[in-house]
Amino acid sequence: MSIDEGAPRRGGRTRSPQAHQAVLDAAAELLEEIGYQALTIEKIAERSRVAKSTIYRWWRSRADLVMEAYTQRVAERVPDPDAGGLEDDLTAFLGRLYGIAGYPLRARALQGLMAEAQLDPEFARPFREWVESRRAVVLAMLERARERGEVEPGADLEHMTDLVFGPFWYRLLVGHAPLDPAEARAHAARLLDGVRPGGGQSDGSKGDKGRPHTP
Template identity: 65%
Template sequence: MATNPSPRTGGRIRNDEAHEAVLDATTALLESGGYGALTIEGVARRSGVAKSTIYRWWKTKGDLVMEAYTRTTAHRVPSPDTGTLTGDLTALLHDLYAIAHHPARAKALRGLMAEAQLDPAFAEPFRAWIETRREVLAEVYGRAAARGELAGDLDLAHATDLVYGPFWYRLLVGHAPLDPADAPAHAARIRTALTAREA
């Protein structure tokens, strides 16, 4: 009969390992069952970290889930630095649209968005996660402005929405596909929209 791993306690290295184990378990459970089905008890069982430790490190389930997904998405959709605005947008969009190949991830994202609309307490950590993804584009646009590819007074919020707006709309509504092969064309159109006033 299989037994659960012993709870991990004590020591800086063990604490770091336990922290990573909890985040890994949280992402896995989120993408296999959704936010509603995820429990701290389930995370404790899967990670081998004591439930009391998890509660001590994270105030709420929402805080835990969004920290886990912040780390996960930073790995899956890293900040690109190809040397050109078009190259950066293409790389970012390609990684974003790759969710089409992972239905469980797409379902998890839809569930998180829905939960954020229904639960005001969850909305705060969700929006904090969204802000980390917007900051990636702020870095991209900042480098492009420094290279002279974009105007220094760019409307950063609108420019960011040009990328993430279509992504979320297609993910949630499903009226059009999210295809990584479309990334170069979409990136070119976004760049044209951002630089049109300078023509």
């Protein structure tokens, strides 16, 4: 018996929370096990024990389902830190982000999603929405810091956000250098040196690698 059988329905619009989460969990697990190209609704239905017809009613495409599942999973692994200081918050965020290096299946899945987004316009839309959701976390972090006076009032926060994610994506996709959580504090400090009020530097910019944060 599938998990959603017996639940009340009104034209397929009512979702069982348990079935909904089971589908998301199955999609996220399979994405990292076999990759997006090999992932099918049939396999998600089998893993989640939710009827395939139900999944098709709840999500308009495989891409939307997979990216909703991945958005949830990444938000759990790399939450929004808010300890009250930008360098510490950014260090924590980067440490978790770089921690993907310790999980080859996760890294391979993310590389595959980026590649798919370049080739499939239907997939590119939900992928960009996911990217924007992660950028929003960093932008909110920077906005809080600007309100506290830790960042120059005129700093370009959109560009700063690009600089946060740039090294991550470049190293993940090109592989020319490792993603090392131990480098998170030094990277955060170098990024912030140019936007602190008065142009002040922190000790972290002198090579303090700080403590790694891993998923």
